[in-house]
Amino acid sequence: MLPLPSFQYEAPTDVVEASRLLSEPGSQLIAGGTDLLVSMKHRLFEPRLLVSARRLGLRGISEHAGWLEIGAATTLHDVARHPTVLARLPALAAACRTVATPTIQTMATLGGNLMLDTRCMYYNQPAGWRATLGYCLKREGTVCHVAPKGRGCYATHSADTVPALWLMGAEAEFSSARGVRRVAVSSMYREDGIAWLRLERDEVLTRVFVPLDTRRVVHRKLRTRQAIDYAQVLVAVAGPVSPGGTWTAVISSVSSSPILVEAASAAELSEAAFRACQPLSTHLAPATWRKKMVRVEVARAAALIG
Amino acid sequence: MPDEIVLTLTVNGDKHRRLIPASRTLLDFLREDLGLTGSKHGCDVGDCGACTVRVGGVPRLACITLAAEVDGEEVQTIEGIGAAEAPLVAAFDKHVASQCGYCTPGIILSLSHLFEQDPAADDAAIRETLGSNICRCTGYTKILAAAREVAARGGQTR
Numbered sequence A: 001m002l003p004l005p006s007f008q009y010e011a012p013t014d015v016v017e018a019s020r021l022l023s024e025p026g027s028q029l030i031a032g033g034t035d036l037l038v039s040m041k042h043r044l045f046e047p048r049l050l051v052s053a054r055r056l057g058l059r060g061i062s063e064h065a066g067w068l069e070i071g072a073a074t075t076l077h078d079v080a081r082h083p084t085v086l087a088r089l090p091a092l093a094a095a096c097r098t099v100a101t102p103t104i105q106t107m108a109t110l111g112g113n114l115m116l117d118t119r120c121m122y123y124n125q126p127a128g129w130r131a132t133l134g135y136c137l138k139r140e141g142t143v144c145h146v147a148p149k150g151r152g153c154y155a156t157h158s159a160d161t162v163p164a165l166w167l168m169g170a171e172a173e174f175s176s177a178r179g180v181r182r183v184a185v186s187s188m189y190r191e192d193g194i195a196w197l198r199l200e201r202d203e204v205l206t207r208v209f210v211p212l213d214t215r216r217v218v219h220r221k222l223r224t225r226q227a228i229d230y231a232q233v234l235v236a237v238a239g240p241v242s243p244g245g246t247w248t249a250v251i252s253s254v255s256s257s258p259i260l261v262e263a264a265s266a267a268e269l270s271e272a273a274f275r276a277c278q279p280l281s282t283h284l285a286p287a288t289w290r291k292k293m294v295r296v297e298v299a300r301a302a303a304l305i306g
Numbered sequence B: 001m002p003d004e005i006v007l008t009l010t011v012n013g014d015k016h017r018r019l020i021p022a023s024r025t026l027l028d029f030l031r032e033d034l035g036l037t038g039s040k041h042g043c044d045v046g047d048c049g050a051c052t053v054r055v056g057g058v059p060r061l062a063c064i065t066l067a068a069e070v071d072g073e074e075v076q077t078i079e080g081i082g083a084a085e086a087p088l089v090a091a092f093d094k095h096v097a098s099q100c101g102y103c104t105p106g107i108i109l110s111l112s113h114l115f116e117q118d119p120a121a122d123d124a125a126i127r128e129t130l131g132s133n134i135c136r137c138t139g140y141t142k143i144l145a146a147a148r149e150v151a152a153r154g155g156q157t158r
């Protein structure tokens, strides 16, 4: 058994109150809890206060002026089955359906997926397991077991919906007691396994906006089993807007931030992606294979666009 | 601020009201506080599906659900199955789809949700659903056979 640490719990009914509670040190927001509670059982987070998103009214999907607005607490299950998502944004539906398992998709939220912590085989482990190695840079320790000579953390960005949302030109709305801001999903992340998210601690992700006139995007996830597993390689590819235009790919699960690659043709795109990605070895697959599979997966996705 | 909450929960039709620590998982509430041990403690971290219950009809992993987060809801555990699940249980018996049985309660609840949504679910849907539950004994062939039989009958009564 892995007991949860103890904490206080509040379920506020408006976002400003939630933001105020989150501004206090040691507080954290819980949405579906599918990553947060596992991490708390592993003692990666020991919040003093959990602020629940369940009464914030952030569930639901609507259409306004060419944008689909998805409440941050909408479950991946509901996003994947929404008629407009299926008809106009099929890559988003596909991406939601590759997260974890169908049961987890009924709990997990789209907002929680955009905010998902970076992952590493030395980090996502029970506290006792990590203690035997003296912990690591990302949490409690002083060295990185992946790159002992390096100075950073290389934990990987692993959120399945992000590459597709990025290429679709999606935007995220954050609210706090200080106001509301809206940013491109493509500007939310940075190449740092510890501080991968550009965000203030009291900000609540309230809505995700996806333009409905987006280019056709294809999502592909390479993993060992067709359920439960995180990606070895995650790609989204979009073709040119007009003939002769640019091909674009976003590759994730190979670094701490998704990687954007552009090229003049589908063939050049998969080569450019191969050159741009430097995945590390995982306990399931060597780095050389993962790097080659970036090329293969981008080519496969591009072929589906035609 | 409270580190305890008053939880109101309907479990298999019975209403409960208890003071519990905010850190109580739904699984521990069911097993330890209510003594309903049909929902199993497998991995405890969301990987295996042995703790699957239905909350408001929807499958959820009780080991990574806070009891506080389902306050006011209706929960169904394996102890609460009835006529709706009887054909599935009979098919599991017939095909010996349960060996050690540890995965069985979770799989019955996952599949009963699927067949409620789609009584004639096709193979792809059955396989996708079973992706939520790990079984280390059967190799899944017998579970698939049982589920296919229920789906075939669901197709006939359409």
Ligand SMILES: Cc1cc2nc3c(=O)[nH]c(=O)nc-3n(C[C@H](O)[C@H](O)[C@H](O)COP(=O)(O)OP(=O)(O)OC[C@H]3O[C@@H](n4cnc5c(N)ncnc54)[C@H](O)[C@@H]3O)c2cc1C
Pocket: A028, A029, A030, A031, A032, A033, A034, A035, A036, A037, A038, A053, A072, A073, A076, A098, A099, A100, A101, A104, A107, A108, A109, A110, A111, A112, A113, A114, A115, A116, A117, A158, A159, A160, A161, A203, A204, A205, A206, A228, A229, A230, A231, B045, B046, B047
């Ligand atoms: C077995 C297993 C397999 C998994 N496989 C995958 C996978 O293949 N791909 C994948 O992408 N994920 C996977 N996950 C992780 C997780 O289920 C998903 O990423 C999910 O979408 C997270 O959403 P949540 O609502 O459960 O987030 P939570 O766990 O509630 O929160 C995650 C983080 O986001 C923050 N947060 C949540 N909502 C908001 C908001 N509105 N505003 C500000 N911050 C917020 C929380 O504070 C927390 O830091 C897996 C999890 C498990 C247990």
Ligand code: SF4
Pocket: A119, A120, A121, A122, A123, A136, A137, A138, A139, A143, A144, A145, A146, A147, A152, A153, A154, A155, A193
């Ligand atoms: S990559 Fe980051 S999480 Fe992994 S061992 Fe190094 S410091 Fe820790």
Ligand code: FES
Pocket: B040, B041, B042, B043, B044, B045, B046, B047, B048, B049, B050, B051, B052, B061, B062, B063, B064
């Ligand atoms: S015990 Fe809950 S998923 Fe394994």
Ligand code: FES
Pocket: B097, B098, B099, B100, B101, B102, B103, B104, B134, B135, B136, B137, B138
């Ligand atoms: S019957 Fe033993 S785990 Fe499934």
